[in-house]
Amino acid sequence: MSTFTDPYASSRETTEGRVYSVTGGDWDSMVTEIGATKEERVVVNMGPQHPSTHGVLRLVLELEGETITETRCGIGYLHTGIEKNTEYRSWTQGVTFVTRMDYLAPLFNETAYCLGVEKLLGITNDITERATVIRVMMMEFNRISSHMVALGTGALELGALSPMIFAFREREKVLDVFEMVAGLRMNMAYVRPGGVAQDLPAGALTKIKETVKELRKNFKDNEKLLVGNSIWIKRTQGIGYLDLAGCTTLGITGPVLRSTGLPWDLRKAQPYCGYEDYQFDIPTTDTCDVYGRFLIRMQELEQSLRIIEQCVTKLEKLEGQPVMVADKKIAWPSQLSIGGDGMGNSLNHIREIMGESMEALIHHFKLVTEGFRVPAGQVYTTVESPRGELGVHLISDGGTRPYRVHFREPSFNNLQATAAMCDGGQISDVVAAVASIDPVMGGVDR
Amino acid sequence: MSTETSNGMFGVTGSGDTSGFGGLVKSVQSIGSTQRPFGGYFDQVADELERAFPAFSDAIEKVVVDRGELTLFVKRERLFEVAKxxxxxxxxxxxxxVSGAHYPAEVGRELHVVIALLSITNNQRIRLEVCVPESxxxxxxxxxxxxxxNWHERETYDMFGIIFDNHPGLTRILMPDDWDGFPQRKDYPLGGIPIEYKGATVPAPSxxxxYQ
Incomplete structure (x- = not known):
């Protein structure tokens, strides 16, 4: 056993071996220590448990007074091995895993993954229009709820409490819609290979129309509070600067890229899910700073509402169309329905497979336990998530399970820009810069 | 993907499977290289690359067009030039x-690095794939x-043990620094423990x- 003593963890011997108690340094002794040297350089560890680093992000900041000379990110504290896990589950079960990556944008994870599986299966064009429109509508609602967290927590971290209250009030409305449609408020595994888990419940479109109206009215509250607010502008304008050249070399997409003036949005550039049929604009600014990204997110809310309204009009015309692909070898055999004990398999389906059709029972059993086979090959599908390009790289070896699933997470990639945005700035601006990247650690660490 | 066979049906051996499916031998479908024309903008990309890079045939092992996506298999010695x-x-x-994949059956080229490129100017996507031996x-x-x-390569190193030469700081990024092994390799176990529920035991996922 070594005689090394850890300055941050005192140790004592027990019958179980040596036990360390990890503590922070004593502030007084640290101040005296710093005072004793002539050097101004201090290394500060921000996080991983810090209220304003968006979950378990650790920043190691090298400071010269209050000026940052070097920023380093430490990530991995939320790594759960989702990609590895999906290799041991069927293609359909994979949805339940990937929805938990970026937990603020679950529907984007699900849709990107399902688009990949469908492309591998070669059934992209067989997805019913109703299922696709529901996917688009749910994704746009999700964009709103995700931006609400970005704006709310971003403002909170800079000391503005009220915007957070308003933002979470709006997010709650969106989550109510999710609950009504999918049964869950987060991680709903609603989008499935071949379509969506279930059709909209009765009266859903009326409720959605009301929610859209309400959201549009309520968004004004935050707009009035922050847009043009002189304190907000002082904290965000010219902060976290990253120009187009920086964005391209670092692979940055999403609002950060659009704040350089480049209108790059995959919904327009490389449309998927029929986005080419919708009318909407791509908001941009050319300030390359935190304020610009904030304005983009605010304007994207209105664009999402526009898309949702067009979805509702389409869905009214598509009433009665199935929401799952017609191929019985791929479509999930049962439908969900609300029973006396909550949501579960439809009782009609249970009645059929248990009482009437042996073949239906065998089919259900085979598809649920074994799953479907996906022809060998690899694909890379992308969607425009609230944070940028969400790419899914899927490899199949022809089996009932994915051979490899890799998520190209925009949070993971964009977090690399932290150093470029923060170095040379003030320590108080780190929080604003990181908030403008809007990293979700569940997505970063997967 | 190389030509190989898979044995059995259920992916486990020694479980007393008496169904007869255990003796099943199937050949696994493989995707070979694609001949011209590739279709879409892929011909244009290949032409331009050939024009700009005289050693094209030496650097590109094969070209695969599958499901509307172009993959260039690049020799690692030439990767840097091709990328530039x-x-x-x-x-x-x-x-x-940048990510990886592990194909233990492809002897001599077990580890693949998959690089996704995007051209905003031309609105194009291509994929580079580089195969390296495990040894x-x-x-x-x-x-x-x-x-x-930078981070993508660190993650690929972390998960597959693929070493990117001249990387400014190739360290683990998601796993702890002192972790043993590379979790995304196929010979690395998933782990997990059997679950007991109402007297019955459900084995760990792995x-x-x-159902191969």
Whole structure:
């Protein structure tokens, strides 16, 4: 056993071996220590448990007074091995895993993954229009709820409490819609290979129309509070600067890229899910700073509402169309329905497979336990998530399970820009810069 | 993907499977290289690359067009040159993703590195794939070409043990620094424990039947 003593963890011997108690340094002794040297350089560890680093992000900041000379990110504290896990589950079960990556944008994870599986299966064009429109509508609602967290927590971290209250009030409305449609408020595994888990419940479109109206009215509250607010502008304008050249070399997409003036949005550039049929604009600014990204997110809310309204009009015309692909070898055999004990398999389906059709029972059993086979090959599908390009790289070896699933997470990639945005700035601006990247650690660490 | 066979049906052996499916031998479908025309903008990309890069045939092992996506299999010795030309002359400004895949059956080229490129100017996407042997898992780092590959390469190293030469700081990124092994390799177990529920035991996910 070594005689090394850890300055941050005192140790004592027990019958179980040596036990360390990890503590922070004593502030007084640290101040005296710093005072004793002539050097101004201090290394500060921000996080991983810090209220304003968006979950378990650790920043190691090298400071010269209050000026940052070097920023380093430490990530991995939320790594759960989702990609590895999906290799041991069927293609359909994979949805339940990937929805938990970026937990603020679950529907984007699900849709990107399902688009990949469908492309591998070669059934992209067989997805019913109703299922696709529901996917688009749910994704746009999700964009709103995700931006609400970005704006709310971003403002909170800079000391503005009220915007957070308003933002979470709006997010709650969106989550109510999710609950009504999918049964869950987060991680709903609603989008499935071949379509969506279930059709909209009765009266859903009326409720959605009301929610859209309400959201549009309520968004004004935050707009009035922050847009043009002189304190907000002082904290965000010219902060976290990253120009187009920086964005391209670092692979940055999403609002950060659009704040350089480049209108790059995959919904327009490389449309998927029929986005080419919708009318909407791509908001941009050319300030390359935190304020610009904030304005983009605010304007994207209105664009999402526009898309949702067009979805509702389409869905009214598509009433009665199935929401799952017609191929019985791929479509999930049962439908969900609300029973006396909550949501579960439809009782009609249970009645059929248990009482009437042996073949239906065998089919259900085979598809649920074994799953479907996906022809060998690899694909890379992308969607425009609230944070940028969400790419899914899927490899199949022809089996009932994915051979490899890799998520190209925009949070993971964009977090690399932290150093470029923060170095040379003030320590108080780190929080604003990181908030403008809007990293979700569940997505970063997967 | 190489030509190989798979045995059995359930992915587990020694479980007393008496169904007869255990003796099943199937050949696994493989995707060979594609001949011209590739279709879409792929011919144009290949032509331009050939023009800009005289050693094209030496550097590109094969070209695969599958499901509307173009994959160039690049020799690792030439990867850095090819990447630079793709960025500077074919205007693939962004490298959006670097990740890996492990094919233990492909002897001598077990580890694949998959690089996704995006051209905003031309609105094009292509994929580079580089194969390296497990015994010598080296290939040049592309951080000098696209700075954003930094973390992606670290993750690929962390998960597969693929070493990117000349990377500015190739350390683990998601796993702890002192971790043993590379979790995304196929010979690395998933782990997990059997679950007891109402007297019955459900095996860990990696021990369950897998229906190959």
């Amino acid at each position: 030309i793709l960025r500077d002359q074919l205007r693939f400004e962004m490298c959006v993703s 010598d898992p080296h290939l040049p780092s592309l951080v000098e070409v696209w700075a954003g590959t 021990e369950r039947r897998s």
